[in-house]
Amino acid sequence: MCASHRAVRGLIVELTGYGKHTVTDMEAGLEHLKRGTAKNVDMMLIVVEPYYRSLEAGMRTFKLATELKIPHLYAVSNKVRTEADREAIETFCQQHSIPIITTIPYDENLIESERKAIAPIDFNPVAPSMQAIGHISDWVLARG
Amino acid sequence: MRIATVGKGGSGKTTLAGTLARMLASRQEKILAIDGDPNPNLALTLGITREATGKINFIPHTVMKLEEDESGERVLKMALSQSELFQQYGAKAPDGIDLIVMGHPADGTAGSG
Numbered sequence: 001m002c003a004s005h006r007a008v009r010g011l012i013v014e015l016t017g018y019g020k021h022t023v024t025d026m027e028a029g030l031e032h033l034k035r036g037t038a039k040n041v042d043m044m045l046i047v048v049e050p051y052y053r054s055l056e057a058g059m060r061t062f063k064l065a066t067e068l069k070i071p072h073l074y075a076v077s078n079k080v081r082t083e084a085d086r087e088a089i090e091t092f093c094q095q096h097s098i099p100i101i102t103t104i105p106y107d108e109n110l111i112e113s114e115r116k117a118i119a120p121i122d123f124n125p126v127a128p129s130m131q132a133i134g135h136i137s138d139w140v141l142a143r144g
Numbered sequence: 145m146r147i148a149t150v151g152k153g154g155s156g157k158t159t160l161a162g163t164l165a166r167m168l169a170s171r172q173e174k175i176l177a178i179d180g181d182p183n184p185n186l187a188l189t190l191g192i193t194r195e196a197t198g199k200i201n202f203i204p205h206t207v208m209k210l211e212e213d214e215s216g217e218r219v220l221k222m223a224l225s226q227s228e229l230f231q232q233y234g235a236k237a238p239d240g241i242d243l244i245v246m247g248h249p250a251d252g253t254a255g256s257g
Contacts, residue, residue: 007203007207007246010221011178011208014220016146018174018226019174020174021146021147021173022176023147023168023176024148025158025178025179025180026148027182028151028153041146041148042145043147044149045149046151047149047151047152047157048155049156058151072145078151110156110159117188117194119188119189119238120163121163121167121191122238137171140168141171143145
């Protein structure tokens with residue numbers, strides 16, 4: 001097993017209980033799932049964009065994560081510009097029984113905040129993208 | 145709850161992770177953020193300045209060691225205590241968030257991301 005995957009997985013286990021929650025930004029791709037990093041996760045948010053390759057990748061991640069029995073498994077639609085974008089993701093996810101926890105619209109605030117090297121939440125806390133992510137925060141807080 | 149964000153590169157998973165961490169932390173929840181991505185940008189989306197981001201020490205993989213427990217099973221153990229880990233590698237983000245960044249092999253400190 002790659003040292004990197006092993007270390008992340010081990011750390012997530014060791015540091016559980018350090019805070020109330022841990023939020024881990026996982027490596028892109030599926031390798032960490034095959035290697036079992038994700039076994040030590042309670043909630044996995046799979047970010048998908050409204051184009052086929054992203055949805056396909058999201059579906060494969062969902063299948064693997066389902067096999068790993070991650071308790072809370074959700075897709076997050078991102079960069080949604082139009083109603084057609086939204087429908088494309090919703091239709092795909094419905095076909096594959098993937099629940100969507102929130103839909104984040106395409107948001108210029110994110111581009112602008114990155115350009116200015118300011119955290120998106122500090123740049124504009126009421127931006128549409130921030131409100132959409134707020135639904136996930138509420139979901140987590142409601143479950144303690 | 146142990147939350148993980150996954151997705152293709154450029155999908156926005158880092159923005160999601162950083163923002164979600166900040167939102168939970170702003171509600172007085174103690175949050176640990178872990179950057180497990182070899183292109184560490186989580187610090188910036190959490191609100192750590194570019195300058196401070198450049199000073200974060202990556203955690204080397206040697207921090208986790210494979211050891212055999214009493215039953216002979218191989219288990220991962222931390223090579224240093226939690227407090228040592230945070231002292232050496234932890235970074236502070238707004239709203240009291242602690243951040244640690246996993247390094248990739250042969251890397252020293254995080255770049256500007």
